[in-house]
Amino acid sequence: MGELPVSKTVAKREARIAEILACAEKHFSIKGFHGAGISGIAADCGISVGHLYHYFGSKDELIQAVVKLEMRRQDESIAAFENLSPENLRIEMAELTNAIFSTDEEPFRTVLNFEILAEAQRNPDVAEILQQQDKQMRLRFVSILRRAGIDDPETRTELIFTIFSGLSARALRHPQQERAALLEVIKDVILKILGDKPVTSGAACA
């Protein structure tokens, strides 16, 4: 049901590509983009080096594909907030804050994230992917806030993205942090940002 009539070979090809990407992501996460080698990736997913090069023309191409995959995943985690009532939006955002700060499988906090940010500073192609995908995420989130009737959504989006980015860095730099207390404060901040009052200091406390 709902299956498009893709030829068997095409389907197999796509499955293989997905498999390679998963292996590559794992290796890149563990050893870094430059630390991981093509031969290791190929070996780990049970194919030959030549075969891998049949699907990806260069290591750079593979890196970029993995970056795109990760960024798309982040975008999807934002898309999940579309079509929520303003009330549920606030609840779910608080939930996401929780997830980012406490679990290890959260898209915002993937191991690859800092690797990507570092790589973007020296690889223009990666920077382009990063920035273009961030733009899409921003536009998506802005329109979510706008639909929820929230004022000045651009600034609030930037504020929230800043805090989320910062949280994952803090989790690395201060892992023993007693999280429960800080979490409550951060959630408060997020909810306050999601309020429909202007974000400037005077007005927020008016």
Next chain:
Amino acid sequence: MGELPVSKTVAKREARIAEILACAEKHFSIKGFHGAGISGIAADCGISVGHLYHYFGSKDELIQAVVKLEMRRQDESIAAFENLSPENLRIEMAELTNAIFSTDEEPFRTVLNFEILAEAQRNPDVAEILQQQDKQMRLRFVSILRRAGIDDPETRTELIFTIFSGLSARALRHPQQERAALLEVIKDVILKILGDKPVTSGAACA
């Protein structure tokens, strides 16, 4: 004046080490810890490979020394806030926010920062340095806030560190951002966090 009577050779040795560290930092920033090679670093600072190994026993040692150097620099940029009057503290903090978000030579935003965060996830020695130095910075900043008579300094320190970390990530992901507007809002947030009111939402607007 104030010079300790270090022997000439010791002084020369330290100068050489500093020179190597500067070259290594440059190469690591441009090509990453794993992308940069010992031979390139040695060549760039005009010494032989063997000579470099005379000062640093391994590449890992060199990496850790560079990480320590960068972290110490960040710590110093916080130490600069010690012994300020509460009034000046607020002013200088707003200034720092400005600097982090707009310039490229700001210690918090060094190219190496994300490289270090990525490396810390796979190299326990680097993680240890990162976390230990972060602890020192936290304690320093907490005591600064405490001396300024600010309530619950631990939470406020964590909040501010989170925002600063997030800002440098945002600068990479959204470089075309119109910064002036956001900057004003962020500065307001920082100043509000530095206020002596409790940080919880209800009380802050009481």
Next chain:
DNA sequence: CAAAATAGAATGAATGCTCTATCTAATGAC
């Protein structure tokens, strides 16, 4: 003279990538 500083060749492993060869499966002709 002895100890530290320095150079640079040499080592062996690992790197990204290419090349050729085989094998499998889809397609077309009759």
Next chain:
DNA sequence: GTCATTAGATAGAGCATTCATTCTATTTTG
């Protein structure tokens, strides 16, 4: 339906290069 042709999938050896590291030899300096 059956055989021939072709296109894609796959393997793995091989290439040149670079890597981190070590070794030995030479120069400089205290």
